[in-house]
């Protein structure tokens with residue numbers, strides 16, 4: 001076919017002045033039809049483009065096997081003033097009705113009331129669309145199949161159709177109530193396929209961004225000055241702290257061991273621990289003992305006879321929520337064990353479990369603070385989560401009633417409040433900075449939850465480009481996603 005293309009386009013260029021509105025010449029239109037017929041089984045269309053030009057589209061009519069042939073024709077097109085070329089039909093406004101004047105059965109089909117159910121094809125991101133509509137049952141099977149296909153193609157546009165749809169089928173048994181209406185199908189399919197991997201990535205990136213951007217605002221003047229000094233490492237790089245270092249180690253350990261292996265995790269944390277990341281002195285002492293070969297349980301008891309009630313277990317807990325997102329009992333047991341390596345105090349431990357549960361919940365939908373509260377044992381968390389449900393609190397009220405300190409009770413409910421309140425990262429960060437206190441950990445926890453819920457689209461692009469070891473964080477999140485034994489979480493409701 002390639003050899004015909006120069007001749008095809010030379011002939012089209014010769015005809016093109018006579019194809020323009022208001023009076024395209026019928027013989028020129030017929031000649032274009034004959035030219036396209038010689039290219040093979042492709043369709044074509046001429047119409048007005050947005051800015052007064054005309055478009056000439058060569059269309060495979062949704063047949064994936066012909067898409068490359070259509071693109072080859074368009075790739076050979078010359079530049080002609082006033083013309084645009086397309087290898088698919090553009091999305092057009094239409095009223096949702098088809099005049100279907102072929103064969104027996106109804107001739108006027110109102111596709112706006114039809115519904116579609118989607119299921120994944122065996123092969124990658126493609127979906128099989130099953131269409132149900134009252135009028136389809138009255139058509140012969142081949143006509144019903146053609147009508148369903150035409151309706152889907154018209155609603156979603158050919159570009160999306162080729163990118164996302166493997167097959168269109170007609171539902172056996174006629175109309176059904178489930179599924180999306182065809183007018184909603186475009187929005188459903190236009191978004192990239194959400195396998196959940198993007199939200200795993202966004203959870204770790206959101207955590208690291210909150211940590212790195214919050215660390216510059218943490219604590220008093222001395223701490224800020226010290227952090228500015230340490231953070232200068234490489235110019236322009238957003239350097240993160242212990243929160244991210246431990247969450248990254250946890251994600252890697254979970255993926256490598258395909259589950260929680262406390263000894264492996266403690267050894268991973270001990271290997272990676274650096275004073276300059278801003279570890280709490282107690283946690284650092286535990287990890288140094290582990291690095292010297294002491295079992296983590298005795299090291300932890302030696303440093304913290306009563307356990308730590310700080311937020312150190314919660315700040316790193318998000319990967320546990322990702323890994324155990326669909327197994328509540330395993331999540332609770334895993335989060336408690338991971339917490340106890342450095343934070344065995346009941347409040348520190350429950351903070352870690354609560355943050356892991358919240359991360360799992362964020363993958364599935366909006367955070368239900370009442371439900372998370374109901375799962376808490378410690379009254380301090382229950383009291384604060386009752387307050388956290390009020391999304392109208394101002395900065396001073398959040399600081400006073402929820403807290404912004406390093407105790408788990410003073411920071412985990414605050415982070416949950418912020419994640420419930422803000423859909424995007426930047427307004428959350430602004431609020432967390434205004435709270436002062438343990439800004440990096442509060443922003444890290446809220447950032448992880450916002451990422452898990454909404455994906456990478458809501459993270460600030462400019463800051464991401466400057467984030468330290470971003471590629472390592474993404475790789476760890478992808479490895480965690482790939483290693484998980486459980487099915488993909490469903491995309492959260494847009495509510």
Ligand SMILES: [Mg+2]
Pocket residue numbers: 241242243277278440441
């Ligand atoms: Mg920190």
